[in-house]
Each structure stands twice: as structure tokens, then as C-alpha cells.
Amino acid sequence: MVTAQDTRQAILDAALVAFGEKGFGATTIGDVRARSGTSTGSIYHWFGSKEGIAGALYVEGLREYQTGVTAILERERDAELGVRALLEHHVLWVRDNPDLARFLLSRREIELLPESEEELADMNRELFALTSKWFRAKPALVDLPPDVLHAALLGPAQEWSRHWLGGRARSGVARTAALLGDLAWKALRKDDS
Amino acid sequence: MVTAQDTRQAILDAALVAFGEKGFGATTIGDVRARSGTSTGSIYHWFGSKEGIAGALYVEGLREYQTGVTAILERERDAELGVRALLEHHVLWVRDNPDLARFLLSRREIELLPESEEELADMNRELFALTSKWFRAKPALVDLPPDVLHAALLGPAQEWSRHWLGGRARSGVARTAALLGDLAWKALRKDDS
Amino acid sequence: MVTAQDTRQAILDAALVAFGEKGFGATTIGDVRARSGTSTGSIYHWFGSKEGIAGALYVEGLREYQTGVTAILERERDAELGVRALLEHHVLWVRDNPDLARFLLSRREIELLPESEEELADMNRELFALTSKWFRAKPALVDLPPDVLHAALLGPAQEWSRHWLGGRARSGVARTAALLGDLAWKALRKDDS
Amino acid sequence: MVTAQDTRQAILDAALVAFGEKGFGATTIGDVRARSGTSTGSIYHWFGSKEGIAGALYVEGLREYQTGVTAILERERDAELGVRALLEHHVLWVRDNPDLARFLLSRREIELLPESEEELADMNRELFALTSKWFRAKPALVDLPPDVLHAALLGPAQEWSRHWLGGRARSGVARTAALLGDLAWKALRKDDS
DNA sequence: AATGAATGAGCCTTCATTCAT
DNA sequence: GATGAATGAAGGCTCATTCAT
Numbered sequence: 135m136v137t138a139q140d141t142r143q144a145i146l147d148a149a150l151v152a153f154g155e156k157g158f159g160a161t162t163i164g165d166v167r168a169r170s171g172t173s174t175g176s177i178y179h180w181f182g183s184k185e186g187i188a189g190a191l192y193v194e195g196l197r198e199y200q201t202g203v204t205a206i207l208e209r210e211r212d213a214e215l216g217v218r219a220l221l222e223h224h225v226l227w228v229r230d231n232p233d234l235a236r237f238l239l240s241r242r243e244i245e246l247l248p249e250s251e252e253e254l255a256d257m258n259r260e261l262f263a264l265t266s267k268w269f270r271a272k273p274a275l276v277d278l279p280p281d282v283l284h285a286a287l288l289g290p291a292q293e294w295s296r297h298w299l300g301g302r303a304r305s306g307v308a309r310t311a312a313l314l315g316d317l318a319w320k321a322l323r324k325d326d327s
Numbered sequence: 328m329v330t331a332q333d334t335r336q337a338i339l340d341a342a343l344v345a346f347g348e349k350g351f352g353a354t355t356i357g358d359v360r361a362r363s364g365t366s367t368g369s370i371y372h373w374f375g376s377k378e379g380i381a382g383a384l385y386v387e388g389l390r391e392y393q394t395g396v397t398a399i400l401e402r403e404r405d406a407e408l409g410v411r412a413l414l415e416h417h418v419l420w421v422r423d424n425p426d427l428a429r430f431l432l433s434r435r436e437i438e439l440l441p442e443s444e445e446e447l448a449d450m451n452r453e454l455f456a457l458t459s460k461w462f463r464a465k466p467a468l469v470d471l472p473p474d475v476l477h478a479a480l481l482g483p484a485q486e487w488s489r490h491w492l493g494g495r496a497r498s499g500v501a502r503t504a505a506l507l508g509d510l511a512w513k514a515l516r517k518d519d520s
Numbered sequence: 521m522v523t524a525q526d527t528r529q530a531i532l533d534a535a536l537v538a539f540g541e542k543g544f545g546a547t548t549i550g551d552v553r554a555r556s557g558t559s560t561g562s563i564y565h566w567f568g569s570k571e572g573i574a575g576a577l578y579v580e581g582l583r584e585y586q587t588g589v590t591a592i593l594e595r596e597r598d599a600e601l602g603v604r605a606l607l608e609h610h611v612l613w614v615r616d617n618p619d620l621a622r623f624l625l626s627r628r629e630i631e632l633l634p635e636s637e638e639e640l641a642d643m644n645r646e647l648f649a650l651t652s653k654w655f656r657a658k659p660a661l662v663d664l665p666p667d668v669l670h671a672a673l674l675g676p677a678q679e680w681s682r683h684w685l686g687g688r689a690r691s692g693v694a695r696t697a698a699l700l701g702d703l704a705w706k707a708l709r710k711d712d713s
Numbered sequence: 714m715v716t717a718q719d720t721r722q723a724i725l726d727a728a729l730v731a732f733g734e735k736g737f738g739a740t741t742i743g744d745v746r747a748r749s750g751t752s753t754g755s756i757y758h759w760f761g762s763k764e765g766i767a768g769a770l771y772v773e774g775l776r777e778y779q780t781g782v783t784a785i786l787e788r789e790r791d792a793e794l795g796v797r798a799l800l801e802h803h804v805l806w807v808r809d810n811p812d813l814a815r816f817l818l819s820r821r822e823i824e825l826l827p828e829s830e831e832e833l834a835d836m837n838r839e840l841f842a843l844t845s846k847w848f849r850a851k852p853a854l855v856d857l858p859p860d861v862l863h864a865a866l867l868g869p870a871q872e873w874s875r876h877w878l879g880g881r882a883r884s885g886v887a888r889t890a891a892l893l894g895d896l897a898w899k900a901l902r903k904d905d906s
Numbered sequence: 907a908a909t910g911a912a913t914g915a916g917c918c919t920t921c922a923t924t925c926a927t
Numbered sequence: 928g929a930t931g932a933a934t935g936a937a938g939g940c941t942c943a944t945t946c947a948t
Contacts, residue, residue: 141932157436159352162917173934178919180932243350243436278506279498281490282483286510289486294478305472313471317479321514334907355942366909367944373907377943527928543822545738548921559930560923566928570922629736629822664892665884667876668869672896675872680864691858699857703865707900720911741938752913757940759911913945924934 142180144170146194149187154233158188158244189250192241195234196254199227200261207264213272217287217322218315224291225311228298236299239292276324286321290314335373337363339387342380347426351381351437382443385434388427389447392420393454400457406465410480410515411508417484418504421491429492432485469517479514483507528566530556532580535573540619544574544630575636578627581620582640585613586647593650599658603673603708604701610677611697614684622685625678662710672707676700721759723749725773728766733812737767737823768829771820774813775833778806779840786843792851796866796901797894803870804890807877815878818871855903865900869893 148170152161163184167174181187202223210216228235246254266280278286291314297303303310341363345354356377360367374380395416403409421428439447455473462468462476471479484507490496496503534556538547549570553560567573588609596602614621632640655661655669664672677700683689689696727749731740742763746753760766781802789795807814825833845859857865870893876882882889 157352159436163919164917174919174936175921175934176932179934184918240436242433243352245353279503281496281498282487282503282506285483285487285490286507289482289484290475290478291482292486293482294475297474297478303474305475310475313475314479317514320518321510325513356944357942360910367911368909368946369907371944545822546824549923550921553931560932561925561930562928564923626821629738629819667882668873668884668889668892671869671873671876672893675868675870676861676864677868679868679871680861683860683864689860691861696858696861699861700865703900706904707896711899742940743938753915753940754913754942755911758913761940763939909948911945911947913943915942917941918939920938921936922934924932926932927930 141172141176145172145177145180145187146191150191150233150237153188153191153240154236157240158184158237183247185245185247185250188237188244189246189253191234191237192244192246193250193253193257195231195238196257198231198234199238200257202227203261204264207268213274214319214323216268216272217275217318220287221291221314221318222311224288225295225307225314228295229307232299235295239296239299274324275322278322283322287318290317334365334369338365338370338373338380339384343384343426343430346381346384346433347429350433351377351430376440378438378440378443381437382439384427384430385437385439386443386446386450388424388431389450391424391427392431393450395420396454397457400461406467407512407516409461409465410468410511413480414484414507414511415504417481418488418500418507421488422500425492428488432489432492467517468515471515476515480511483510527558527562531558531563531566531573532577536577536619536623539574539577539626540622543626544570544623569633571631571633571636574630575632577620577623578630578632579636579639579643581617581624582643584617584620585624586643588613589647590650593654599660600705600709602654602658603661603704606673607677607700607704608697610674611681611693611700614681615693618685621681625682625685660710661708664708669708673704676703720751720755724751724756724759724766725770729770729812729816732767732770732819733815736819737763737816762826764824764826764829767816767823768825768832770813770816771823771825772829772832772836774810774817775836777810777813778817779836781806782840783843786847792853793898793902795847795851796854796897799866800870800893800897801890803867804874804886804893807874808886811878814874818875818878853903854901857901862901866897869896 145166149161149166152165152169155161156165161184163174163177166177166187170177177187181190203220206216206219206223210219262280265284269275269283294303294310294314298307298310305313338359342354342359345358345362348354349358354377356367356370359370359380363370370380374383396413399409399412399416403412459473487496487503487507491500491503498506531552535547535552538551538555541547542551549560549563552563552573556563563573567576589606592602592605592609596605652666680689680696680700684693684696691699724745728740728745731744731748734740735744740763742753742756745756745766749756756766760769782799785795785798785802789798841859844863848854848862873882873889873893877886877889884892
């Protein structure tokens, strides 16, 4: 049975692929319509605007990613295992959701609706608080300003993911996850040698 | 005296700011015309197309950035000093050329002209060769696949720069350069423990 | 008790206000739906089309207005009292039914359905016959071509009503009714000087 | 020689006719383009929006009409001759500029740009001041509130013009001008009989 | 070299209307 | 009778690019 939500999801799926192939700006509503097998009217009925689609995609995508991070932070007690798990999660998530990842990583060019922006800010604030608390509670880790910590922890994975998504990475995903884990742990553990 | 080159430069300056504010895709030739105080005709006379402006900006910007990197690679013999200098250069260059940096970092969305692409590829190949040679010659550094090395070395600086350009960084630039240098060195030195 | 007719009336009420605020052309079915608290489906169930709503509104509004005119024509035997009563009725009716008046006065832009047009033509023919007969029977009034008579009699009230509906009138309604009556009588009585 | 202003004027001419035939709302930019022999781009180059065209038309049309009124007010010293001249001017102007008149009289449905509205308000204020001064200086005319005076003076001509433009008037233009002059003079002269 | 008017393909969005539930 | 999702034609507008002066 075809329900209303199916239409909505078909539009999201089509838009994600299209955005991934041509970028948000170059994707037209006509592309999304053709690929989703729906109609212009339905797209606007459900999302109101092109930015509305991007907003929904962004919010749902980020929520998915963050669910994984939250689970790790709540589960892992050990500093090293936690750091490695976070990096592994990042890289594997990108591998498993390449279109969504491409879209999330390409953000800056899109001007989302105020409502979407607010929802995203809320989600980020929450995750940031969780992460900060987790790190502060680990004596084995160096003390760093939050912005630098974030960059040091995820920057390499982010950068490598961009390469991988661009087809320019030579190393395998699993192997890279391990390597990045090694490097992050070496960089972030408290140096008591 | 107003020379012809002044018109050209006024266009480049205006375009850089506009691209930084609204992104390449959302910037119109009209924006550039208004901001530069020139005319549509002049813009096409000097650059031929919108991509032509982006190409010129990109090539000139990258050349500037790479000049600094090349100097460091040729000057530094010591591994630790070299790594630290590369990171410091990155962060300071972004601070000193925020508009240009914003533009270079946002690349993905722009489809440059074939000629620009080729010129950029040449520059990148040359720099890559230089960098690889420099790293291979340093026994104090870990052995990593080039793509992972690149991500580990510059990822954190890249990520932090994005935050800083977005006004979301809390730490100072100089202090961050030092911290990122510490972390990169800890991560990349050969672990002889 | 909520009866079916309530839905119909809610739609008419909402449409009248909306037409008054934005004009017929600029009012969308969505506006009427939102304001009436009903649904697209119900609107089409009751009226069949946007013009259908306008037609119903127009016919009902005009009938109301004409009822008053007919009563005056049948009641008044005296020329002066009749002229004054017609003008007073016009101005007071506009005051008491501002939304309806705004709508009736703005007609030109609306293309009604053939059925509505026919019904309106019938009503107008009937009223015209009545009015002509009444005027022909009054020796105290000047002899004028019907079109000029109509313009001279109702033009000022029409014009002033437009101003009043637009919030641009300074004088009170009752006072204006009297003044317009004076002027119309002076203009239309047979000049026996 | 075809100058830039020719393009502008061709667009205005075409728009005026189109607005007259189908109304502002129902006229499309495509209609104007086809009829003017120009291009979509040119229309937007010169007027910026559909409302921009209407605004220009409105301002230029009203200016033309008001020039005639101003001339009469400055020339005529005699009350009766002035009143008759104003009415004659109104009716003849409508006959000579039917498209422009139709457009000016149909205003209410159009939402002009703020700039146009302001310019129109200025023009109206100026004319209103002139007219009021002229009337106050005539002891032979009745004393009326400005809004009622305006309605009494021009309402009949306005109403008749609407009929004439709609093809529903039976009387000739010149004859009507005289009749309306008679009636207005009878209505507005101070009644010392 | 500079200017700005002209062009027209293409895109986002609106909206009246239909129809299955 | 009521609801609201679905449809798609149509329109206003943008914008890179061209070209005559």
C-alpha cells in the first residue's frame, strides 16, 4: 500500500542522490520530481521549498549520525577505546552513508530555513555538552580547549572522508579507521612518558 | 594613475568578498559589477566567464599559499620543526587571508574551466612531489599511506580553520597553532616507546 | 448543533473577508480554507470553483442591496424624498456591509460563471425597469438619458463610498448622506427658475 | 534610429493595451513581451517587475491627466466656467485616452511598489491642495467638506466614464460633458434663489 | 577598454482543481 | 459530507552571456 509517508520518503531519497551528484545548487526541483516519480505539487506540499528538502535531509541525517556518537559516549568508559570507537564510527558511517555524508559535509553552500537552523543548533549544543562532559571525565586525556580538541579528534577523519568521497583515497576504510585511531590516541593521551 | 590592471584587480577583489559572503553559486555577475564599480562588459572582457574569475582567484590564491609551504620544505631540515612550521603556516595564512581561505576551502561546489583545472593540477603535483620527498627523508616520522598522512597532518588545521572562519572558534590563532603543532608531532613521530 | 449549512456559511464569510483584504484575484483557495477552518474538499463540494464562491457572494449581496432599493421605490411617492432615500440607503448600506460593498464595487476584475451572470442580469433588468418607471412618473425631475441619470444620481455616493471604504473619507456617514441628498436633489429637480 | 528609450516606450505601450484587454492580473509578462516585440530580459531591465510597469504607467498617466486639471485651475477665474471645464476635461480625457483611463480607473486591484505609491501620494497631495485653494476662493460655490466636494464634483463623470469604457453608455461624449456640467453647476452653486 | 542594453533559456514556486479515503 | 494528498500547467523572475556603441 502506498501511504502518504512513502511519497515524502521518495522525495527525500531522490533529493539526496541528486544533491550528491550535482550539488544542491545545481539540482533542480525538476530533477527531484523526475527521480522520485512524484510531482512538483507534492514536493511543495511536503517541503515548501528546495531549502525545506535540504533542511529535512540535514536534520534527519545529523540525527542518525549523532545517535551513533551518543551510543559510544554512553557505552565506553575507557578513554582509548572511546577515542578509537568515535573515529571508527565516523569513517564507517561515511562509508555506509556516502550520499548522506557527502551532503552533510558540503553544507556551507546551503542557506537553510531558520527553523532548520535552530533545530540543528539544538542538536549540536546537546552533543557538544555530552562530548565535553565525557572528555573532562577522562584523566588519561590531554586538556585542550573544546574547539581545538574537536579539530584534533575529528579533523583527520573529516579530511580523509572528503578524499574518500571524492574517490581520491588510496587506503581501505577499515585500515584507515585503525590508523586514524592510532594517531588520535597518540596525539590525545596525556604524555607521561 | 588608473591603469587597466586596476579594473582587473577591482573585479578580483569584489568577487573574492562576494564569493566569501554568498558562496560562488549564489554570487551573480551583477553582484560583482556593483561591488567593483565596473561594468558587465569589463568583467567579461577580463575574465570571459564567472568561472574565469573563480579560476584566476583560485590559481593566484593557491600559488600564494604554496609559496609558503615550499619555502618551509626547502628550509627546514628537522622533522619536528618542519611539521610545526607547516601547521603554523596553515593557520596563520588563513588568519591573514580569510576571504581567500574561505574561497579555497569551499572549492567543491565550483566547476572550474579545464585550463584552470590543469594549472591547478600541475601546481598540486609539484607540491605533492616536494612534500613526499621531504617526508620520506625523515626517519623520525611514522610511515603512513600518503592520503592518511595528509589527513592526519592537515586535517585538524583544516577543521579548526573552518570553525575560525565561521566565527565559531574560541581559542586564539597563535595559541592554536602551537597546540596543533604539539598534537601533530605527538601523532606523527615514530613511536619508540 | 453544527449543520451542513454552517460549513457553507463559514466558507462564504471567510471568502468575503479575504476578497475584501486582498482582492478576488489575489485570494487563493488556501486562504479561504485556512480562514474558514474547513478543507479544500469542502469548498469544492459546496461551490465547485473559486468563481462559484464569488458568484454566490455576488448574487446574495446584490439581492440584499436591491431589496432595500425596491422597498424605497415602492414606498416613496414624492420625488425629493425618494431621491434622498435612495442616496441614504446606498451610503448606509455600504457602512453596514463594508466587506460586501467592497466586493460588489470591485466587480470588474471577476469573470463569473455564466449561470451567475444570467441571474445577475435578471436582477438588474428587473430593478432597472422599476427605477425607470418610477423616474418617468415624476414630473418634478429633469429629463435625462438613463445612463447620465444613473451617473448623476449614484456617482457621488459611489465615489464617496469608495473613499470611505478605503479609510480616506473625513466626513461622517449620516452627515454625508444628507449632503449628497441635498446636492442630488438640487441637480436633478426640474429647474423652474 | 532605435534608441534605448524606444524599447522602454514600446513596453509601456504594449502593457497598457494588454492591461486594458485582460486586466492587470490576467496579463502575463509573456503577453507584454510578445506585443512589444522585446524580450523578457529587457522588460525586467527597465521595470524590474510587473508592478514596476504598472507603477510607471500609473505615474505617467496620472501626471498627464493632472496637467490638464492644473491648467484649468490656473486659467479659470470664473466658478461656473471652471466647474464645467473640469468635467469636460475629465470626460474628454477618458475618450482620448481610453486605455490609460481604463487602467487608472481599475486601480484597486493592483498592489504597486512603495516607491510608486509614494510618488502618487505626492502628486495627489499637490493637486488636492491646488483644488481646495481654487474652490475656497470662489464665493459662488457651496461650502462642502473636501471629500464630499470631490465626490459630488467628479463622481458622476467617473461613473459615466466607467459605463462608456465598458461600452454600456448610450449618450455621446460631448453631449454628456455638457449635461454633467449643467448638473454639477446646479448642485454646487450657492443656492441663493 | 568600457559601458550597459538586450537576450532567452531555465528555474522556483503558486494554485486551482481532482480524487481516493 | 469532510479531508487533505496529489497533480501539473503556467507564470514571474533571474542571470550568464553577447554585442553594438
